Amino acid sequence: MRFLNDWRQGGRFAAFLRPVVLSGAGIICLLAIFLLSRQTSSAVELGHYYEHSCDIPSAYRATDNSGPGSRLRLLMVTPAMAADMAGLLCERESVQQLFTGVDVSWRPRTELTTGDLVNENYDVIWNREHFLTGLLPDLHNYYDILLHYDNYAVFWLSLQSTPVMTAEYFRGKRIGLLSDVSSHTHHLLPLRSLRTVNSHQNDIIPVYFDDTSTLYDSFYRGEIDLMTGGLAFPAGQPVHRTLLDNSATAATFFIRKDLQQHELRCDIIDALELLAPLWQGIKSHTQVNGDC
Amino acid sequence: MPTRNSVWFAAGTLILSLLMASLSVFIALTTARLDLQKDLTAQLPERLTESLRYSFADREVFSHVNQQILEDLQQIRIEGLLPVLQTCNTGLLRLSQHVPEARNIVPASRRIAVNWSRGSEIDQAEFSLDCQLNYPVLIGANLTMALLLMSCWWLLPVPLCANQKKMFDALRDRGIQAVYIRQILQKLNASELEDLTENQWFMLAMRRYASAEVTLETALAIVAAKPSIHFHHSSHHVLIHGISIALPKTPYFYYAWYAMQRVQNIDDGWILNPAADRPDRRQATALITLMENFGGHQKAINDLKEHGLRSKILDQNRNKIKDELFDALGEELATEFLFETERDMRSSRYRYRLCCAAERIYMNAANS
Incomplete structure (x- = not known):
């Protein structure tokens, strides 16, 4: 009570209280400003940016293709020409009759699952046959081979000297590889070659990359001594080559078994021809009955 | 409350609320930027890496990602307990340091940098965050807090120094109420008080003031008067x-x-x-x-x-x-x-x- 009386009268206790109360009120206000003014971001949900799409205008569509899942879906390895491919397919009559649009995806091929194959989530898939049969042994009940590129020549490449296929040559070399273990050209074939010449892992310096673009850039900047590639390798500078494998499989394109329409398969092959610059000097085999 | 005091009170409240509002805006913009940067840093590198995999022409991919990411950025909302920011617009300046910037004049305070790696190379995407302030909320909330603080400042008694405490006790011993003592102390310099504690004329004048016989000004005039x-x-x-x-x-x-x-x-x-x-x-x-x-x-x-x-x-x-x-x-x-x-x-x-x-x-x- 004495304290209260004293406070009311502005006595010595109140005087002592003033700095305490003011400091407390100041701190509370600062805290309140911080907590109340603090802003957070919500709905930050970035999508996947590995797909080019085009929609077929309704005027061109047939009447029975408006249901869900009626888009033509292609799973590629690279984003190269994806937009052009989608655009071209959308203009084709055979596509317009069956689909409401075209999606060309380059979702990382290592993310492909057995479920994708069984559910036939993609109409066309660019991948290695061994990889797909590894996921689904009876793959051929679901997918046909549409297009096949083989007799693909893969080379060891160097900017400094012609590679020599000996363990001594490779010793201490920085070798650029893709971290994608399903890559023939940039992972499996160079490792097999090194094994063939009895070069041990400890003798070389492997440098792993997530994508081919940075692999190439590093090669040209001299950050790696050796890498592997085909004839279509983009030659910015003179490159020394030594053949590694003359009969590699470059690429295989699979198509859903249900899509038997001859004209449609031809149109898809035609669209895939946009990737032709990648297959220079590589022989292709189409698996379509009759000529396109 | 006297007019002059009212002016000081109003001016103090205004200045304090302006300072608090500035702090509030700074905190809102900074936390919004940092939070958005954190969210983008958590998602963007993976999205870019997967979209650039096996790319032979990064610029084409960047162009494609540019178009699509803008739609995602439109969905972003900036929220807080106090809606200090009315609306915020997140823009993309560039995805990589290797491509030209979309907009040139964006101050550093509104830029959001997100690092991502392209192989062994560290690259940087840049975004902008433009926000409109919610003035009614900003002014209302900070003015209220400033008023509370100023009221505390105004209403709570000022602390007493040693001389003032001595005088406080001396006057209270003579039966003068604390409320009057405070008014008396406000009128006098602390340095004068030491001499006045033993001054009988001062004590007499203050007693007359406390018993409402004279005003405080008159009481102080009595103290200062000649012994005539x-x-x-x-x-x-x-x-x-x-x-x-x-x-x-x-x-x-x-x-x-x-x-x-x-x-x-x-x-x-x-x-x-x-x-x-x-x-x-x-x-x-x-x-x-x-x-x-x-x-x-x-x-x-x-x-x-x-x-x-x-x-x-x-x-x-x-x-x-x-x-x-x-x-x-x-x-x-x-x-x-x-x-x-x-x-x-x-x-x-x-x-x-x-x-x-x-x-x-x-x-x-x-x-x-």
Whole structure:
């Protein structure tokens, strides 16, 4: 009570209280400003940016293709020409009759699952046959081979000297590889070659990359001594080559078994021809009955 | 609350609310930027890596991602407990340091940098965050808080320094309430207080202020006044050390009569008491003139004329004066304005004069 009386009268206790109360009120206000003014971001949900799409205008569509899942879906390895491919397919009559649009995806091929194959989530898939049969042994009940590129020549490449296929040559070399273990050209074939010449892992310096673009850039900047590639390798500078494998499989394109329409398969092959610059000097085999 | 104080209060509240609003905006924009940067840093590198895999022409992919990411950015909302920011727009400046910036003039404070790696190379995407402020909320909330703080500042008593505490105790010991003491302390410099603690005139003036007899300004004027005595014949009151004391008419004239004797330095200001059985008619003349000129009681004048100055009446009026001054000033302070006495060697009677020196006595004979 004495304290209260004293406070009311502005006595010595109140005087002592003033700095305490003011400091407390100041701190509370600062805290309140911080907590109340603090802003957070919500709905930050970035999508996947590995797909080019085009929609077929309704005027061109047939009447029975408006249901869900009626888009033509292609799973590629690279984003190269994806937009052009989608655009071209959308203009084709055979596509317009069956689909409401075209999606060309380059979702990382290592993310492909057995479920994708069984559910036939993609109409066309660019991948290695061994990889797909590894996921689904009876793959051929679901997918046909549409297009096949083989007799693909893969080379060891160097900017400094012609590679020599000996363990001594490779010793201490920085070798650029893709971290994608399903890559023939940039992972499996160079490792097999090194094994063939009895070069041990400890003798070389492997440098792993997530994508081919940075692999190439590093090669040209001299950050790696050796890498592997085909004839279509983009030659910015003179490159020394030594053949590694003359009969590699470059690429295989699979198509859903249900899509038997001859004209449609031809149109898809035609669209895939946009990737032709990648297959220079590589022989292709189409698996379509009759000529396109 | 006095007007001047109101202005200070309003100005203080305004300045404080402006400071708080600035802080609020800074915190809102900074936290929004940092939070968005955190979210984008968590998602963007993976999205870019997967979209650029096996790319032979990054610029084409960047162009494609540019278009699609803008749609995602439109969905972003900036929220807080207090909606300080009305709307925010997140834009993309560039995805890579290798491509030109979409917009050139974006201050660093609105930029959001998100690092991502392209193989062994560290690249950086840049976004912009433009927000409109929600002024009603911003001003309303900060003004309220500023008002609360200023009210605390205004209403809570100011802390006392050592001198003020000593004075506080001294005044409270004299029965003055704390609320008055605070008002008194506000008017005085802390350096002055040490001398005033022992100043009896100060204590007297403050007691008169606390009992609402005078204003605080008047009380302080009393403290500062000279130790003099002013006689105002027309109104029959004296002003001692700035304190006005109204006296009954007859004692006043006796007091003034002693003062005149002191001022005129007649017999060094001494007035010999008449003998008990022999009134003094000669000395009564000056007193009668004074009373007649300034409205003295006729009865007292007639008594003086008839009987002369009598020892008994003189003693009675001196005692009356003493009582009045004791009441007004207290015994200690009143003493120097009262009488001193000594025995006259020739007549063996007592004589009296004012203690106060002649130069401290002022006569005001004006009729106003």
